[in-house]
Amino acid sequence: MSDANPGRRIAVVLFNLGGPDDQASVKPFLFNLFNDPAIIGLPGIFRTPLAKLISSRRETSAQANYALMGGGSPLLPETRRQAEALQALLGARLGGDEVKVFIAMRYWHPLTEETAAEVAAFGPDEVVLLPLYPQFSTTTTESSLKAWSVSYAGPGVSRAVCCYPAATGWVEAQAQAIGEKLDEAVGQPVRVLFSAHGIPEKLVTGKGDPYQEQIETTVAAVVAAIEAQRGPIDHAICYQSRVGPMKWLGPSTPETIETAAKDGVGVVVTPIAFVSEHIETLVELDIEYGELAHEKGASPYLRATAVGIEPLFIDALADAAVGALSHVGVAPFGQGCKADWKACPHRKGRQAA
Numbered sequence: 001m002s003d004a005n006p007g008r009r010i011a012v013v014l015f016n017l018g019g020p021d022d023q024a025s026v027k028p029f030l031f032n033l034f035n036d037p038a039i040i041g042l043p044g045i046f047r048t049p050l051a052k053l054i055s056s057r058r059e060t061s062a063q064a065n066y067a068l069m070g071g072g073s074p075l076l077p078e079t080r081r082q083a084e085a086l087q088a089l090l091g092a093r094l095g096g097d098e099v100k101v102f103i104a105m106r107y108w109h110p111l112t113e114e115t116a117a118e119v120a121a122f123g124p125d126e127v128v129l130l131p132l133y134p135q136f137s138t139t140t141t142e143s144s145l146k147a148w149s150v151s152y153a154g155p156g157v158s159r160a161v162c163c164y165p166a167a168t169g170w171v172e173a174q175a176q177a178i179g180e181k182l183d184e185a186v187g188q189p190v191r192v193l194f195s196a197h198g199i200p201e202k203l204v205t206g207k208g209d210p211y212q213e214q215i216e217t218t219v220a221a222v223v224a225a226i227e228a229q230r231g232p233i234d235h236a237i238c239y240q241s242r243v244g245p246m247k248w249l250g251p252s253t254p255e256t257i258e259t260a261a262k263d264g265v266g267v268v269v270t271p272i273a274f275v276s277e278h279i280e281t282l283v284e285l286d287i288e289y290g291e292l293a294h295e296k297g298a299s300p301y302l303r304a305t306a307v308g309i310e311p312l313f314i315d316a317l318a319d320a321a322v323g324a325l326s327h328v329g330v331a332p333f334g335q336g337c338k339a340d341w342k343a344c345p346h347r348k349g350r351q352a353a
């Protein structure tokens with residue numbers, strides 16, 4: 001049966017972090033990031049000067065890392081490919097409706113307010129807000145949805161997807177990408193390292209941020225999918241991209257690579273909180289941690305590719321969007337998700353009926 005309700009204009013807005021498109025935009029991008037109260041939770045009069053200071057201090061080293069990818073971030077072109085694939089799939093699934101997929105980035109162009117104006121001009125009947133973050137965090141999804149709610153003044157009924165840590169296509173796409181690397185490593189002992197972008201620990205312990213729990217939900221589902229095919233695998237969760245002096249979630253990915261080396265096993269590292277390639281995968285995982293593994297003797301060092309436009313994943317995004325329109329499958333944000341995480345229907349992979 002078709003999901004179609006002929007004649008609707010449906011805007012689907014994909015949210016991601018954004019990345020500088022050239023060397024000159026590295027500093028203003030970093031300023032926007034550190035000036036977000038979801039990242040530095042201080043009042044504006046302290047946060048803004050601090051953001052100026054940190055972005056100035058980080059500029060040169062960050063520019064050098066972006067230079068390794070040709071000068072800027074590949075995040076926007078990667079996200080555009082995902083948007084095109086999703087638009088084609090939703091167009092086919094929602095027959096008589098006109099579906100347009102937009103991209104709203106949090107810290108660099110197309111910025112949320114620019115996209116909000118474009119969506120308003122499209123004149124939608126329905127707006128689906130779909131974060132490209134499978135696991136909810138106050139630092140990512142909540143920040144993006146807040147920025148959207150203050151920017152969007154157009155028509156349509158808005159529905160936001162909270163998260164999809166255990167959505168079928170997402171889990172299968174991850175399991176498939178890891179399986180390809182396990183095949184490459186055949187005959188050599190390896191540990192699968194599920195590497196998630198870290199966040200400060202106090203966001204979890206103090207603010208009840210559900211990110212760590214949802215990372216664990218994803219990992220449990222992906223491990224179960226792999227083990228159903230191949231039997232038990234050696235695996236560990238770890239957190240990368242630590243920034244600043246605060247205590248972050250641990251163990252860190254570098255520590256976990258060192259432990260693997262001491263245990264005499266190689267590693268298959270998989271980015272478990274990212275859905276496309278960018279600085280954190282192409283530079284941090286491939287180059288920095290690749291060198292560390294080499295130095296410490298964790299061999300082989302293999303990295304599973306991010307899901308990108310893998311059809312299983314695009315299918316999961318389409319399911320989430322269609323589910324949000326009809327309130328089935330992956331539940332929309334707000335049904336207990338934020339006010340009381342214990343009541344969130346997404347906890348431990350549960351899905352609302």
Ligand SMILES: C=CC1=C(C)c2cc3[nH]c(cc4nc(cc5[nH]c(cc1n2)c(C)c5CCC(=O)O)C(CCC(=O)O)=C4C)c(C)c3C=C
Pocket residue numbers: 017018019020030033038039058062073074075133137139140197198199200243273274278279280
């Ligand atoms: C799950 C996704 C992400 C979370 C959670 C997250 C939290 C978070 N990030 C920083 C600081 C930085 N992040 C940077 C880059 C970056 N971060 C994410 C995703 C998450 N961040 C992505 C997709 C990217 C890549 C963008 C690109 O340009 O390709 C950077 C810039 C790079 C660098 O200088 O290292 C910073 C800084 C904090 C502080 C934080 C939680 C508090």
Ligand SMILES: [Fe+2]
Pocket residue numbers: 197241
């Ligand atoms: Fe980040």
Ligand SMILES: [Fe+2]
Pocket residue numbers: 162163333334336337338344345346347
């Ligand atoms: Fe939720």
